[in-house]
Amino acid sequence: MANFRSIQTANRRKTFLLLFFMGLLVWCIAYIAVVSFGGSGAGVIPLAVGISLISVWGSYYASDKLVLKMTRAKVIEQSDHPQLFNLVNEVCIASGLPMPKVAIVEDPAPNAFATGRDPSHALVAFTTGLLNSMDRDELQGVVAHEMAHVANRDTLVSAVAATTAGVVALISDILMRMLWFGGGRNRDHGGNQMPIFLAIIPLILAPIAATMLKSAVSRKRESLADATAVSFTRNPAGLRSALEVLARDTTVVQARSSAVAHMYIESPLDASAASRLFATHPPIAERIATLRKMESNPEFNQ
Amino acid sequence: MDLFSVAILLLASLIIFVIIQYNRLVRLNVQVDEAFAQIEVQLKRRADLIPNLVETVKGYAAHEREALENVVQARAASTTASTLPAIAAADGALTNALRGLLAIAEAYPDLKASSNFLQLQEELASTENKVSFSRQFYNEIVRRLNTAVKTIPTSVFVSLAKVGEREFYEVEDPSAQNAPNVKFE
Numbered sequence: 309m310a311n312f313r314s315i316q317t318a319n320r321r322k323t324f325l326l327l328f329f330m331g332l333l334v335w336c337i338a339y340i341a342v343v344s345f346g347g348s349g350a351g352v353i354p355l356a357v358g359i360s361l362i363s364v365w366g367s368y369y370a371s372d373k374l375v376l377k378m379t380r381a382k383v384i385e386q387s388d389h390p391q392l393f394n395l396v397n398e399v400c401i402a403s404g405l406p407m408p409k410v411a412i413v414e415d416p417a418p419n420a421f422a423t424g425r426d427p428s429h430a431l432v433a434f435t436t437g438l439l440n441s442m443d444r445d446e447l448q449g450v451v452a453h454e455m456a457h458v459a460n461r462d463t464l465v466s467a468v469a470a471t472t473a474g475v476v477a478l479i480s481d482i483l484m485r486m487l488w489f490g491g492g493r494n495r496d497h498g499g500n501q502m503p504i505f506l507a508i509i510p511l512i513l514a515p516i517a518a519t520m521l522k523s524a525v526s527r528k529r530e531s532l533a534d535a536t537a538v539s540f541t542r543n544p545a546g547l548r549s550a551l552e553v554l555a556r557d558t559t560v561v562q563a564r565s566s567a568v569a570h571m572y573i574e575s576p577l578d579a580s581a582a583s584r585l586f587a588t589h590p591p592i593a594e595r596i597a598t599l600r601k602m603e604s605n606p607e608f609n610q
Numbered sequence: 611m612d613l614f615s616v617a618i619l620l621l622a623s624l625i626i627f628v629i630i631q632y633n634r635l636v637r638l639n640v641q642v643d644e645a646f647a648q649i650e651v652q653l654k655r656r657a658d659l660i661p662n663l664v665e666t667v668k669g670y671a672a673h674e675r676e677a678l679e680n681v682v683q684a685r686a687a688s689t690t691a692s693t694l695p696a697i698a699a700a701d702g703a704l705t706n707a708l709r710g711l712l713a714i715a716e717a718y719p720d721l722k723a724s725s726n727f728l729q730l731q732e733e734l735a736s737t738e739n740k741v742s743f744s745r746q747f748y749n750e751i752v753r754r755l756n757t758a759v760k761t762i763p764t765s766v767f768v769s770l771a772k773v774g775e776r777e778f779y780e781v782e783d784p785s786a787q788n789a790p791n792v793k794f795e
Contacts, residue, residue: 390732391732391736394732394733394736395736397736397740398736398739398740398743401648401652401747402743402744402746402747403747404645404747404751444735448739540743541743542746
């Protein structure tokens with residue numbers, strides 16, 4: 309069943325489920341806030357939602373411009389790199405997407421990313437290391453993977469995940485502080501409140517769970533982008549061989565930061581630093597194996 | 611809520627439902643036209659590249675008359691084709707003729723090393739991909755339209771929207787279909 313359509317459907321369904329669980333987590337933490345902290349706990353919820361919305365959606369809306377600054381990427385013209393422009397143009401024709409802005413990052417580590425709030429504000433960027441270490445077919449695979457993120461609206465999906473995780477983290481954080489600085493006072497108010505010490509454990513666990521769910525969403529979107537890339541190029545071998553180049557490579561992106569880690573085609577962070585549950589990308593060997601399965605399936609291009 | 615407002619609400623949602631289905635069919639039909647226009651744009655681009663390619667190859671391998679002649683003829687046929695099956699057939703023939711010519715070019719190191727040919731190589735590789743990707747995109751949209759025409763609820767509104775199933779763009783040569791990535795190395 310290694311067919312890009314079935315893989316796309318499966319990943320879309322899993323994203324939906326994960327986001328559903330994240331929503332559920334928000335309700336749980338809001339419930340705890342109201343039940344064990346009463347009125348002041350309920351007041352925390354709009355505050356947390358407000359802060360999270362403003363901080364995440366501001367950067368979502370201006371993502372193409374912000375990311376250019378954070379990663380030191382430079383937008384290029386057709387004449388600067390005709391082949392790269394051709395490749396992006398080809399994938400636009402295959403996907404029906406408008407032509408995005410194309411940028412290059414001066415960095416010897418091979419990597420690439422895509423951002424922008426919608427397809428008409430999209431930006432795809434490639435490091436000089438990537439452009440120098442790959443042949444045409446491999447580059448086409450990477451371009452298709454990045455354009456797949458644009459087609460699947462992954463900036464939006466990760467903004468939703470980040471907002472939800474942010475709400476959970478903020479509520480937990482504020483409630484923990486309230487506990488510390490005199491949360492005990494609510495105990496006098498009557499019998500229908502949960503004993504306050506029972507709230508501590510979920511308050512510690514909820515932000516961890518939210519971060520894990522957010523990372524899981526990111527991993528599903530990466531697998532989805534691989535499958536969508538194949539739907540554009542019908543050439544799983546190109547992307548597979550590109551991932552093999554990335555897997556062999558040991559140089560690390562210079563302008564790395566966990567703030568933009570989820571956007572890259574390969575995690576720019578040290579793999580050993582993050583455990584599997586918190587990784588933003590599926591293991592590269594697993595992605596290569598999935599693409600190999602698509603290659604060996606004779607009906608992959610139907 | 612009284613019976614009257616319930617009726618109004620039901621009627622309004624029915625109208626919205628019809629509009630959505632109708633628009634979906636019309637939109638897909640327009641997208642098929644756009645996708646076909648994209649194929650024609652890319653075929654034109656390729657046709658425009660060919661005289662330059664033929665001249666360049668002639669300079670180094672003038673006696674490969676047959677392969678050159680094939681390309682010129684296939685190009686001429688492709689610029690006069692007008693119906694979809696004819697365009698697709700001419701497109702397939704030209705793809706094959708080009709492949710033949712480029713295979714021959716392999717045997718001429720001077721040609722392969724010439725700057726003009728190197729420049730053409732990237733343009734041809736890209737154009738060949740653009741042609742095959744535009745075919746693929748067209749077929750994908752036709753597949754969506756034909757599915758909508760045949761499945762409920764959109765199928766109910768087919769005659770209202772005056773939209774029907776459309777033809778796939780099929781290139782005769784089987785190797786042209788499953789080789790979207792032409793290598794000119």
